Amino acid sequence: MELVFIRHGQGYHTLNLPESLQLRDSPLTDQGIKQAISLRETFPLTNKDIIVISPIRRTLQTAFIWSKGMECKKIVNPLVSPRMFPQKTKWSTLPCDKMMDSKLIEKEFPDFTLEGNWSTELWSEGINTISEEGFSILGEKFIEWCKQQNTETIYIVSHDGTITSYRQLLSGQRLSRKDFPEETGWIKIKI
Template identity: 55%
Template sequence: MELIFIRHGQGEHTTNLPESLQLGHPSLTVQGRLQAENLKSTLPLTREDILIVSPTLRTLQTASIWSENIECNKVVHPLAAPRIFPTRLAAKTLPCDELLDLERVQDEFPSFVPVPNLASSLWSTGINVLPDNEFNLLIEDFIDFCRSFQRKKIYIVTHDGTITSYRQNISGQQLTREDFLQETERFHLVVE
């Protein structure tokens, strides 16, 4: 199975660093919307595709623009949420990385279905500051969830630190922040 991780389009939280990291639930910028629109031609979706999305505004906006008028399977999953990379002891989630509550997801993005039967703590706090040993235990759960669709490829719209965390764990390579993807770039990971 191929997991295709796509970083969200440019968000407002990246436009005036470090102050903009204090924005709660940042939206896509105009540039970010254009980047998401460009995904339609560079990585076209079909109704057969599976799209898993982080429960943040910028990722849901990216996925919504990209999948506009495509009735593929669209799922919101907290194991695709923002993650600090590398992890740091005593780190705190920044306002820009707080998750949307389920009610807002369902109100604003009704075609995206939240994954049922997960611990409520994952929906409220996500994976951002989980210690590596706890996060590593959840990776197999996420891969099993992806396998449950029985498709050859799964698209995951997420964040730079999350992508790098999954890449490092699955590949066994030591990665750094230098390995972060740019907006709407993608990384393919094959898992057995």
């Protein structure tokens, strides 16, 4: 099986750093929309494909635009929500990385399914500030969940820190912020 981690398109939260990190519920910019459209050529989807999406507006929009008109499975899962990298135990989640309310996701993205087998706390807080040990446990559960999906490829639309955390977990290598993918950049990992 192959996991294809894709970073979301450009969001408004990156346009005026560090002030723009204080934006909550930041959507894609016009450039981010173009990047999401370009994923159609890079990764043409079929109705057999599965996309797992972080519960953040910019990732949901990226997946929505990329998969428009395609009847593939679109699953929102908090185990691919934003994660700070490297982990700083005393830091808190930035406003730009606060997850959308599940009811709002269901209303605005009715074709997406929320993966509901996770705790209420995970749905509200995500994986951003959990310890490395806690992430390893949940990350392994997510990988097992992926293996149970009975498909050859799962696309995961997520965030630079989250993607790098999963890469580090799966490879056993120490990575750094230099290993972050660019906007709509992608990493393939066989599991």
